[in-house]
Amino acid sequence: MNRRSLLKNLSITFGSTLVSTEVIAKLAEDTxxxxxxxxxxxxxxxxxxxxxTLGAGSRGTVYGNYAAAFPDQLKVIGVAEPNTFRNDRxxxxxxxxxxxxxxxWEDVFKQPKxxxxxxxxxxxxxxxxxxxxxxxxxYDILLEKPIxxxxxxxxxxLALAKKTGRIVAVCHVLRYAPYFVKMKELIAKGAxxxxxxxxxxxxxxxxxxxxxxxxxxxxxxxxTTPIILAKSCHDLDIIKWVINxxxxxxxxxxxxxxxxxxxxxxxxxxxxxxxxxVERTCPYSAIKEYIDRNSRTFVLDIPENVNDRKxxxxxxxxxxxxxxxxYRMENDQPDHYVTSIQFEDSVTANFSMEAFxxxxxxxxxxxxxxxxxxxDMTELVHHDFITRKExxxxxxxxxxxxxxxxxxxxxxxxxxxxxxxxxxxxxPSLLTSTIDDSIESHIMxxxxxxxxxxxxxxxxxx
Numbered sequence: 001m002n003r004r005s006l007l008k009n010l011s012i013t014f015g016s017t018l019v020s021t022e023v024i025a026k027l028a029e030d031t032x033x034x035x036x037x038x039x040x041x042x043x044x045x046x047x048x049x050x051x052x053t054l055g056a057g058s059r060g061t062v063y064g065n066y067a068a069a070f071p072d073q074l075k076v077i078g079v080a081e082p083n084t085f086r087n088d089r090x091x092x093x094x095x096x097x098x099x100x101x102x103x104x105w106e107d108v109f110k111q112p113k114x115x116x117x118x119x120x121x122x123x124x125x126x127x128x129x130x131x132x133x134x135x136x137x138x139y140d141i142l143l144e145k146p147i148x149x150x151x152x153x154x155x156x157x158l159a160l161a162k163k164t165g166r167i168v169a170v171c172h173v174l175r176y177a178p179y180f181v182k183m184k185e186l187i188a189k190g191a192x193x194x195x196x197x198x199x200x201x202x203x204x205x206x207x208x209x210x211x212x213x214x215x216x217x218x219x220x221x222x223x224t225t226p227i228i229l230a231k232s233c234h235d236l237d238i239i240k241w242v243i244n245x246x247x248x249x250x251x252x253x254x255x256x257x258x259x260x261x262x263x264x265x266x267x268x269x270x271x272x273x274x275x276x277x278v279e280r281t282c283p284y285s286a287i288k289e290y291i292d293r294n295s296r297t298f299v300l301d302i303p304e305n306v307n308d309r310k311x312x313x314x315x316x317x318x319x320x321x322x323x324x325x326x327y328r329m330e331n332d333q334p335d336h337y338v339t340s341i342q343f344e345d346s347v348t349a350n351f352s353m354e355a356f357x358x359x360x361x362x363x364x365x366x367x368x369x370x371x372x373x374x375x376d377m378t379e380l381v382h383h384d385f386i387t388r389k390e391x392x393x394x395x396x397x398x399x400x401x402x403x404x405x406x407x408x409x410x411x412x413x414x415x416x417x418x419x420x421x422x423x424x425x426x427x428p429s430l431l432t433s434t435i436d437d438s439i440e441s442h443i444m445x446x447x448x449x450x451x452x453x454x455x456x457x458x459x460x461x462x
Contacts, residue, residue: 021182027394035396036178036414045073045424050115051142052078054105054130055122056090058298059144059171063119066416068093073420077115080105085301105130113137117167117423120144123217124225128153131168135160140167140423142416146229147435151446158435167428169419170438174238174362176418177409178395179377183364184242191382192368195243198349199365202235203357209335210284211296213355214259215321219331227333228252228452229445232353235362236339236448237441239351241432242366245343247440247460252448254337258356264327271323273314284326286317339448377409 025033048071053060056079067074078100081087091101102108105122109130117140120130128148134141135157147154147170161168174180187195204213212218218230228236240247267277272286279285289295291313300316302309317323335355342348366373374381380393397410415433422430440462447458 021178021185024396030390031392031394033394033396034178034182036181039418039421039430041430042417042421043425045420048073048075049117049420049423050075050077051117051119052076052080052100052108052115053090053119053121054080054108055120055126055144056081056083056086057121060119060121061090061298062412063121063142063171063416064090064094066413069413070417074416078102078108080108083301085303105133109133109137113139116140117142117419124230125149125223128157131157132160135164135166135168138164138166140169142169142171142419143435144171145438146225146233146445147439147442149225149229151443154439154442158439161435167419167422167426167431168435169415169422169428169431170433170435171415172234172237172241172433172438172441173408173411173415174234175241175411175432176414177377177411178397179375179380179409180238180242180411182380182393182395183366183373183375184244186373186380186382187242187366187368188244190370191384192366192372193370193385194345194368195245195347196367196369197347198239198243198367200235200239200349200351201363202232202351202353203360203363204231204353204355205360206283206356206358207289207295208360209355210259210326211289211322213333213335214284214326214329214331215286215324216299219321219329219333221332226445226449227353228337228339228448229442230333232337232351233441233445235351235353236341236444237433237438238362239341239349240343240441240444241437243343243347243349245345245347246462247341247343247444249342249457249459250339250444250447250451251457252337252339252452254334254353254452256332256334258335259326259329259331261327264325268325268327270325270328271318272325273318273323276325286323287314290317290322334452337452339451341444 021034022037023032023034027033053064053076064076067076076094079087079090079096080102082103087101118134119142120127121144124146131141131143147157213227218224224230265278269276272279279287290297291310297313300313302312306312337353339351361377363376371384382391418431422428428434444460447460451458
């Protein structure tokens with residue numbers, strides 16, 4: 001590929017889906033802004049696709065917000081959520097009738113089929129049963145990752161989806177982010193020649209690690225899923241997707257090194273609110289994170305009209321895991337994790353997930369025979385070995401309003417947009433993350449965890 005060709009509007013077919021990126025502005029010499037236009041295969045939706053959301057937490061809210069923004073495409077007509085505060089908030093936003101508000105997912109399926117599809121955004125260990133029931137009742141499904149906690153359950157869902165002919169879109173939202181779409185596009189067009197190897201890095205950010213995987217819902221792998229699936233199945237998936245190669249074997253290492261009882265500072269207490277002597281100097285202080293910075297407080301379910309927000313947050317810190325000392329939790333998730341993967345055609349990849357960073361946002365280096373790609377999700381830099389020229393591509397994309405730190409590069413709503421089209425047209429090829437396409441990266445994750453625990457190189461078998 002010569003440099004002139006690089007700057008043309010590029011397009012590539014994934015199945016029958018036309019995904020394209022368009023240069024929309026020259027920002028500086030050899031630096032271009034681009035976006036993803038509406039795919040040519042998309043059609044006007046005759047009537048909104050109706051959905052019931054199972055789980056009205058953070059992810060369910062993100063996907064549901066698409067319906068609030070585009071009511072002509074998607075309408076949320078039901079919700080199942082045992083948390084009364086979240087159920088009320090979600091029902092109010094989407095004007096859901098009381099008859100379609102449910103306490104549990106089981107209550108939804110006691111009714112005749114109520115909608116075109118369901119959004120499953122409950123905890124990881126509550127994906128399998130509702131997904132199988134929804135498929136058996138004829139629902140299409142937008143399924144939050146991971147698909148399910150075990151390889152058998154993932155394969156069961158795949159088999160039933162094939163049997164029933166229903167659409168199951170896995171929320172591998174990075175596949176829809178303009179940054180990664182451009183990366184895949186350049187590789188497919190031969191911009192770096194033959195892919196040789198990859199280095200991919202996911203910096204979780206130290207406070208995010210403490211929030212989600214030490215104090216939060218995913219702190220215990222036995223009751224949820226291992227962190228390689230809960231957090232990083234996105235990354236295993238995107239490596240495989242951008243190079244379009246089958247994985248063959250994987251080896252992994254990692255451990256929980258820091259967030260352990262023996263590392264608790266002298267003077268620390270069971271909770272940050274218990275008069276901890278080192279709270280002001282602790283980088284993981286819940287008071288600093290949730291009260292002082294007002295960060296990640298969505299999970300605390302604080303009413304919008306509360307009179308004293310800081311007092312309300314403090315009360316939550318005194319009664320929930322979010323106020324507990326990070327060194328005294330029942331957590332077992334590794335805080336650093338490395339994997340090496342062998343793909344077909346002798347392509348190798350190294351992936352590193354790290355908790356102890358001051359920043360987030362994936363970093364990727366892809367080395368090819370004729371060039372390389374280097375990026376951090378804010379820009380993608382192409383180096384041409386022949387011309388020695390460097391070209392920068394800046395994606396025009398933002399995370400969903402209110403969720404700027406999701407790290408998904410605008411992929412959340414683009415996934416929902418494509419899901420609406422797939423269901424409306426009865427054409428799963430309008431998606432790039434159907435369960436058929438997404439299951440391989442889950443198997444990679446299961447094998448990585450087995451490798452980490454057993455100290456073996458594991459084969460990846462589809």
